[in-house]
Amino acid sequence: MTQRPGGDPLPMRPAVQETYGPVDLGATPLFGGGFINFGHWDGIDLDRVPTEHDRIRSQQALYHRVLATLAPTEGLRAVEVGCGLGTGCAMALQEYGFAQVTGMDIHPQQLDRARSAHADLPADQAGRLRFVQGAAEGMPFGDAEFDCLYSVEAAQHFRDPEAFAKETARVLKPGGRATVASFFVPDADPARPEQLAALLETFATGLDVAHSIPQWTGGLEGAGLTDVRVTSIGAAVWHGWDRWLSTMWQPGTWPRNFLRAYRDGMLDYFLITAARPAPVRQPA
Numbered sequence: 001m002t003q004r005p006g007g008d009p010l011p012m013r014p015a016v017q018e019t020y021g022p023v024d025l026g027a028t029p030l031f032g033g034g035f036i037n038f039g040h041w042d043g044i045d046l047d048r049v050p051t052e053h054d055r056i057r058s059q060q061a062l063y064h065r066v067l068a069t070l071a072p073t074e075g076l077r078a079v080e081v082g083c084g085l086g087t088g089c090a091m092a093l094q095e096y097g098f099a100q101v102t103g104m105d106i107h108p109q110q111l112d113r114a115r116s117a118h119a120d121l122p123a124d125q126a127g128r129l130r131f132v133q134g135a136a137e138g139m140p141f142g143d144a145e146f147d148c149l150y151s152v153e154a155a156q157h158f159r160d161p162e163a164f165a166k167e168t169a170r171v172l173k174p175g176g177r178a179t180v181a182s183f184f185v186p187d188a189d190p191a192r193p194e195q196l197a198a199l200l201e202t203f204a205t206g207l208d209v210a211h212s213i214p215q216w217t218g219g220l221e222g223a224g225l226t227d228v229r230v231t232s233i234g235a236a237v238w239h240g241w242d243r244w245l246s247t248m249w250q251p252g253t254w255p256r257n258f259l260r261a262y263r264d265g266m267l268d269y270f271l272i273t274a275a276r277p278a279p280v281r282q283p284a
């Protein structure tokens with residue numbers, strides 16, 4: 001159970017609990033390198049069989065794509081929502097000059113892994129990286145604690161995007177910025193959840209939820225965030241992800257349907273950016 005500030009404990013959805021429980025997905029051949037995301041494959045040659053090194057590089061590159069949207073980040077405080085094994089938090093700290101990075105995840109086993117993976121950071125970094133259990137929909141932080149909030153491939157698991165949007169607006173300082181990267185339904189077609197569940201096991205089991213872009217942008221704006229922008233990065237994600245899947249899964253098996261869902265316009269990979277408005281200064 002994860003405690004919401006001032007609210008009821010929020011139970012973890014069973015599919016999330018099982019998927020990120022006993023097996024460390026970040027160490028499996030499908031993911032690897034302490035990451036669990038589909039990757040951003042620009043600059044990786046997909047005409048040859050990708051190597052394990054390529055695969056890890058693709059996942060790092062997805063973090064670089066996200067963290068670059070938050071620049072300049074020198075001296076700022078950031079929180080990552082759905083940090084998994086915390087590898088992206090360590091990258092943010094080491095490469096982007098944040099003063100402090102907080103990795104938050106709903107799953108206690110992921111946090112155990114994150115803490116042990118990053119237990120040996122140099123002394124000057126150790127006190128600036130912490131891992132905290134909490135849910136996107138009810139974050140265990142005070143108001144205006146962070147300058148930046150980001151999330152990489154976790155939003156497809158959130159059950160309540162509007163609650164996440166409100167929490168994002170609450171924990172960001174005025175002028176703070178947020179970036180969310182994940183796969184979403186591009187339009188408001190009500191048939192999409194059923195179509196995706198027919199193609200992809202992770203949607204059928206309820207692990208992934210068919211959240212739509214209009215629902216997400218509406219939620220962020222409804223929470224008072226501004227400059228809400230949506231960028232498709234699918235061209236850099238889906239072909240590489242499918243190329244990697246092809247090393248383990250035959251054509252016609254369900255994971256290969258991600259590319260089909262993208263090509264058929266049911267699903268795409270997006271960056272969504274938003275900001276908490278800064279107060280307007282009155283002339284003296």
Ligand SMILES: C[S@@+](CC[C@H](N)C(=O)[O-])C[C@H]1O[C@@H](n2cnc3c(N)ncnc32)[C@H](O)[C@@H]1O
Pocket residue numbers: 016020034035036037081082083084085088104105106107110134135136137151152153154157158159
């Ligand atoms: C696909 S993994 C991504 C991990 C990491 N961001 C990466 O790219 O390597 C999704 C993570 O989101 C976490 N998660 C799922 N639902 C969540 C929620 N409602 N609030 C916070 N974290 C959640 C899971 O426990 C899991 O660690």
